[in-house]
Amino acid sequence: MPNPVQLICRKRDGEELSAVEIRSFIDSYVEGRLPDYQMSAFAMAVMFRGMTDDEIAALTEAMLRSGVVLDWPSGLPVVDKHSTGGIGDKVSIVLAPLLAACDLRVPMLSGRGLGPTGGTLDKLEAISGFRTNLRLDELQSVVERVGCVITGTTSDLVPADRKLYALRDVTGTVPSIPLITASIMSKKLAENLQSLVLDVKWGSGAFMRTREQAEALARSMVRVGQLLGTPTVAVLTDMNQPLGRMCGNAVEIDESIECLKGGGPVDLRELTLTLGAAVLRMLDGRNTEDARELLRTRLDSGAAYERFERMVVAQGGQLTTPLARAPETLLRSDRAGYVSRMDVAAIGYSIIDMGGGRRVLTDKIDHSVGLEMLVRIGDRVDRNQPLARVFARKSAEFAVESLRSSISMTDEPPAVLGLVVGTID
Numbered sequence: 001m002p003n004p005v006q007l008i009c010r011k012r013d014g015e016e017l018s019a020v021e022i023r024s025f026i027d028s029y030v031e032g033r034l035p036d037y038q039m040s041a042f043a044m045a046v047m048f049r050g051m052t053d054d055e056i057a058a059l060t061e062a063m064l065r066s067g068v069v070l071d072w073p074s075g076l077p078v079v080d081k082h083s084t085g086g087i088g089d090k091v092s093i094v095l096a097p098l099l100a101a102c103d104l105r106v107p108m109l110s111g112r113g114l115g116p117t118g119g120t121l122d123k124l125e126a127i128s129g130f131r132t133n134l135r136l137d138e139l140q141s142v143v144e145r146v147g148c149v150i151t152g153t154t155s156d157l158v159p160a161d162r163k164l165y166a167l168r169d170v171t172g173t174v175p176s177i178p179l180i181t182a183s184i185m186s187k188k189l190a191e192n193l194q195s196l197v198l199d200v201k202w203g204s205g206a207f208m209r210t211r212e213q214a215e216a217l218a219r220s221m222v223r224v225g226q227l228l229g230t231p232t233v234a235v236l237t238d239m240n241q242p243l244g245r246m247c248g249n250a251v252e253i254d255e256s257i258e259c260l261k262g263g264g265p266v267d268l269r270e271l272t273l274t275l276g277a278a279v280l281r282m283l284d285g286r287n288t289e290d291a292r293e294l295l296r297t298r299l300d301s302g303a304a305y306e307r308f309e310r311m312v313v314a315q316g317g318q319l320t321t322p323l324a325r326a327p328e329t330l331l332r333s334d335r336a337g338y339v340s341r342m343d344v345a346a347i348g349y350s351i352i353d354m355g356g357g358r359r360v361l362t363d364k365i366d367h368s369v370g371l372e373m374l375v376r377i378g379d380r381v382d383r384n385q386p387l388a389r390v391f392a393r394k395s396a397e398f399a400v401e402s403l404r405s406s407i408s409m410t411d412e413p414p415a416v417l418g419l420v421v422g423t424i425d
Contacts, residue, residue, distance in 0.1 A: 004028070004038050011045040019058035026062040030160045036167055043164070043173040051178040056220060057227040059178065063186035066160035068136065070107065070192045073144070078105045079279050082188055083199040084207050084217070085117040087348045088242035088373075091199065092120045092150060093256040094264075094272045097307035099279060100147030101298040107143050107191050108150045109157070116205070116348025118249065118357065121152055126250040126367035130317035142314045147307055149315065158186045181220040189230055195282040196225055196232045197275050202421075203240035205344025211236065211421060218424045231282040233425040235274060238417050241342045241377050244268040248356050248370015250323035251391065257321055260305040267419050269299070274420055282425075326354075326368040326391040331400045336383045337409040339375050346406035347371075354392045354399050369393060371403065378416040381409075 002021055011017060017025075025042065028034040051059065072078050081095055096106045110132075112119035121132040134142065134151040142149040155162075161183050168174050188196055198221055201207075202214035218234035225232025244265040246255040258264040259272065277291035298304045312319050351357055355366035372389040375381060387407060392399050 004034055004042075008038060008041045008045055011042060011049055014049045016052050017055055017058075019054070019061070022055065022058040023062040023065075026059070026066060026160050030066045030163065039164065039167055040171045040173075043168055043171060043176070043179060046178050047173045047176040053220075053223050053227065056178045056181050057224050059182040060185045060189065060224050061228055063158055063160040063164070063182055064190040067158050067190065068156040069190050070136070070140065072105070072140070072192060076103055076105050076147075077194045077283055078107065078192060079195045079197075079283070080106060080108055080188055080191055080193050081197045081199065081275055081279070082184060084184075084201050084214075086201045086203075086239040086243060087117060087205045087344045088244045088247040088252065089117070089199075089201075089239075090120075090123060090244065090246075090252040090256045091268065091272050091275065093123065093253065093308075094259045094268070094304070095276055096148040096150055097260065097311055098272065098276055098295060098298055098304040100307045100311075101303040102276075102280065102294060104147070104279070104283075105143050106148035107139060108148065109153050109187060109191065110150055111152070112358075116345045116352065116357075117207075118247070118252070118348070118351070120150060122357070122365055122367075123249045123252050124150060124317075125365075126253050126323055127312060127317040127319060130312060131315045134315065142311070146310045146314050148311055150311070151315070153187060157190050161186050177217050177220050180217060181224055185221055185224050185228075189225070189228055193230050195279050196230055197278045197282075198222070198232065198234040199237055199271070199275055200234050201237050201239040203238055203344065204342065205242065205348060206239035215422065215424070222424050233278045233282060233423065235278060235420060236422040236424070237271060238419055238421055239344060240417060242344060242347060242373055243271065245372050245374070246370060247347060247373065248351055248391065249365065249367040250325060251370040251372065254322045257305065257308070260299065260308050261302060262300040271419060272299075278423070278425075324368045325370075326366070326393045327396070329390045329392065329396045329400055330386045331388040331390055331403050333381050333383060333385050333387050333409070334404070335409055336381065337411055338413045339377050339379045339381060339387075339407060340410040340414040341408040342377060343406040347403060350399050350402040350406070353395055353402065354390075355394060366393060375407075378413060380413070
């Protein structure tokens, strides 16, 4: 390989590296020939100097080629969705079986909670017996039989990202758009997709706190998808309040099932339809309203829920609804006024404090805890009116007060943002 010190110095000085140079750097790191301290220096150089679109695409491709790339038999289109994460975001649990009900294959590789945001795998494990550690052959078998799967990544897929992400986490290089792009897109493109939709969130409960940051990340990921031959579209969505009503694990499964049966909160249903329509438009060019009508039909007819039931059984789960919930405590407003702001990250941390998430990797999750938001930003409330139901087995009073401090009230109604604030394709 080229001298790694020279490559680090060139990137430190803002020069553009070739695809061959980037590929050799990543290959050497995965094979153990490049030490962590040199990869750390490279990551920091990227953090400060950035990368061109071609460099990010080369880094993404080198990372996805570091492991197995899924190979699918001919047949139905293979598609997926990725979200940058937020509180109450259970769209994946609804969208995967919904797309399968539209005759698509959906090999959805998901993750666990990160910071205050809940993880799709943690939520699904509220279902008794549900397996999120499928082998690649099991993953592909479930997709071929059912149409969709939601499981964790395996050691065969993108080992470069697993090594590099752990290093970034301890070297202060996580918030780098080129490195975030390569991390997300390498895992998704290793699924060998024919279309990919990205839900990029911004706000107090999102990784990207401002709309401008979210838009920059969305544009970067869409460009890489297109450069590497996968039709990709990003939807920018607001995470300044939780998505849906339920936040937690078991309670979010219950709300997902409600949506899969044609009900559920308006915002959850709307975002699911928006993301699903983007997938269908990329595949066959149909107009948005036709795509949304097909998706609505599959939700309201029960076809999507039937796919979800089949997926649960195929992954070892035993579905009983509603799932167990911890005892309930009401959070009541201590004044009249308008709900003007929510610290959504603080809401997520309050769930962790109740045992619904991990403070350290070895923590065991209590899937029964969580909360139901009873108000939205812009709502007029009276003194003593319930703002939320808190489901907790321990620290219930602390959780209620923590949640109270995360909801701001004003005398005048605030400006209310829309859920979907833009699309990048």
